[in-house]
Amino acid sequence: MRIRAAQSVSGDVSGGLADIASTLGLSQSGAPDFVALHFAVGLDAAHLRDEAISVIGAAALHGGSSCLGIMGPLGVDIGGAGLGAFAIWDAEGSYGTSSADLGADADAAARSAVTAALAQAGRPGEVPELIWLTVAPGREEDVINGLRAVVGSETLIVGGSSADNDVSGQWAQFGPEAVHSDGMVVSVLFPSTPVASVYQSGYAPTAHQGIVTGVEGRRLYEIDNRAAAEVLNEWSAGAVPMADTEPRFILAESTLWPLGRVAQQVAGVPFHLLAHPAVAHPDGAVDLFAAVAQGDQIWQMHGTADSLVARAGRVAEQARKNLAGDIAGALVVYCGGCMLAVRDRMTEVSAGIEAQLGDTPWLGIFTFGEQGSPVGDGPRHGNLMISCTVFGSQDP
Structure with a gap:
C-alpha cells in the first residue's frame, strides 16, 4: 500500500493535471489502482475527466466537485478552481469504480452502480472494506439504502454530496464511463491494509x-x-x-x-x-x-465558529487512534456550509488536521451533505458533519 496526495492551483484543467501528474510521480510509479479527483466547479468536469483518463490512466477514477476547492498538506485552496487528487497503489488490494444517473429510482441506480464497481474490481458478490461515495444532493438516503441492499448494513460507506460554490446546481460527478450532474460515483475499496473512519459534528x-x-x-x-x-x-x-x-x-x-x-x-x-x-x-x-x-x-x-474550527482536528485524532498503527493516507470530508461559515479561519482547520496526521498524504473536500457511520451504527446521511478516513501503511 502506497498513497500520495496532490494539489494544483493552476486554475485550468491541463495545467492542473500536469501538476497532479508531477506530484504523484506518475512517470515513475505508473497509473494508480485508485484515484479520487476532487475539484471546484471553476474547472469543467467533462474536460477534466477526459484529460484525467489520459494523464492519470486509472481504471478506478472517481471524480466529484467540491465547494470552492479543496484542502490538503499544501494548505487550503478555496479560490473557486482548486484541484486535488488522492491516489492509491496497492498490488495486493482490489479497487473498482462505477457511476450512474440517479434517474427516477435512486435506490435501483445505486444497486446497479455498486454491482458494476464490484465487477470492475474483480470481486463480484463480495463485501468491500469501504465504499467511497460522491452523490448529487437530494436523494442520499435512497442511495445509501440501495448500496446497503447489495453490500449489507455493516459496510463502511463514506463520502460527501457533490457541491458547487453557491447552491445553484452546478455540481458534478464522474466515473470512468461518464459525467453526471444528478448522479453518483461509487468506488469499492478492498485495501490490503486496515481502514478506520470517524464521523462527527461540531454541534x-x-x-x-x-x-x-x-x-x-x-x-x-x-x-x-x-x-x-x-x-x-x-x-x-x-x-x-x-x-x-x-x-x-x-x-x-x-x-x-x-x-x-x-x-x-x-x-x-x-x-x-x-x-x-x-x-x-x-x-x-x-x-x-x-x-x-x-x-x-x-x-x-x-455550534460556534470555534467548535467548527476545532472539530476537524479532533476527528482526525480519533481516526488515527482507532487505526492503532501507522497511517499511509487519509480522506477528509468537511461540510461546505461549515467551511463557508468559518471561511476566514480555514487555515486553522487545515492546521488542526495536519497536527494529527503529520506527514501523512491527505485530501480534504467540502460537501453539501456527508455520509458516514456513527459509532455503533450503520451508514447515515447528515449535514454539517465531518469525517476522516485513514488507511494503514502495513498489513494487519
Missing part, C-alpha cells in the same frame, strides 16, 4: 426539542403542531429568519442552528445526526438538506 444540543408532526420528504411543515419556520425562529432566538411573501434562503443563518436527531447512544451519550435548514416558505414550511420522519424527536442544535 451540541440546546434545551429546545420537539416532535415532527408534519413532513413530506425533506419539507418540514410542523413541529409540535406549529409551523416549523416559526418554531426554528423561536428556538434560535431569532437567528434563523422566517419568510415573508416569498421563499427565503436561510442556509447561512441556520448554519450554526441546525436540527438534530439522536441516531445512536454511545456509553449513554447521544449522537446527533444533523439536518441543515435551507429554505423557509411563506406557509411556515422549511426545506432541509436531509430527511426527517413523522414522529421524530428533533433538537435545536447550536
Whole structure:
C-alpha cells in the first residue's frame, strides 16, 4: 500500500493535471489502482475527466466537485478552481469504480452502480472494506439504502454530496464511463491494509426539542403542531429568519442552528445526526438538506465558529487512534456550509488536521451533505458533519 496526495492551483484543467501528474510521480510509479479527483466547479468536469483518463490512466477514477476547492498538506485552496487528487497503489488490494444517473429510482441506480464497481474490481458478490461515495444532493438516503441492499448494513460507506460554490446546481460527478450532474460515483475499496473512519459534528444540543408532526420528504411543515419556520425562529432566538411573501434562503443563518436527531447512544451519550435548514416558505414550511420522519424527536442544535474550527482536528485524532498503527493516507470530508461559515479561519482547520496526521498524504473536500457511520451504527446521511478516513501503511 502506497498513497500520495496532490494539489494544483493552476486554475485550468491541463495545467492542473500536469501538476497532479508531477506530484504523484506518475512517470515513475505508473497509473494508480485508485484515484479520487476532487475539484471546484471553476474547472469543467467533462474536460477534466477526459484529460484525467489520459494523464492519470486509472481504471478506478472517481471524480466529484467540491465547494470552492479543496484542502490538503499544501494548505487550503478555496479560490473557486482548486484541484486535488488522492491516489492509491496497492498490488495486493482490489479497487473498482462505477457511476450512474440517479434517474427516477435512486435506490435501483445505486444497486446497479455498486454491482458494476464490484465487477470492475474483480470481486463480484463480495463485501468491500469501504465504499467511497460522491452523490448529487437530494436523494442520499435512497442511495445509501440501495448500496446497503447489495453490500449489507455493516459496510463502511463514506463520502460527501457533490457541491458547487453557491447552491445553484452546478455540481458534478464522474466515473470512468461518464459525467453526471444528478448522479453518483461509487468506488469499492478492498485495501490490503486496515481502514478506520470517524464521523462527527461540531454541534451540541440546546434545551429546545420537539416532535415532527408534519413532513413530506425533506419539507418540514410542523413541529409540535406549529409551523416549523416559526418554531426554528423561536428556538434560535431569532437567528434563523422566517419568510415573508416569498421563499427565503436561510442556509447561512441556520448554519450554526441546525436540527438534530439522536441516531445512536454511545456509553449513554447521544449522537446527533444533523439536518441543515435551507429554505423557509411563506406557509411556515422549511426545506432541509436531509430527511426527517413523522414522529421524530428533533433538537435545536447550536455550534460556534470555534467548535467548527476545532472539530476537524479532533476527528482526525480519533481516526488515527482507532487505526492503532501507522497511517499511509487519509480522506477528509468537511461540510461546505461549515467551511463557508468559518471561511476566514480555514487555515486553522487545515492546521488542526495536519497536527494529527503529520506527514501523512491527505485530501480534504467540502460537501453539501456527508455520509458516514456513527459509532455503533450503520451508514447515515447528515449535514454539517465531518469525517476522516485513514488507511494503514502495513498489513494487519
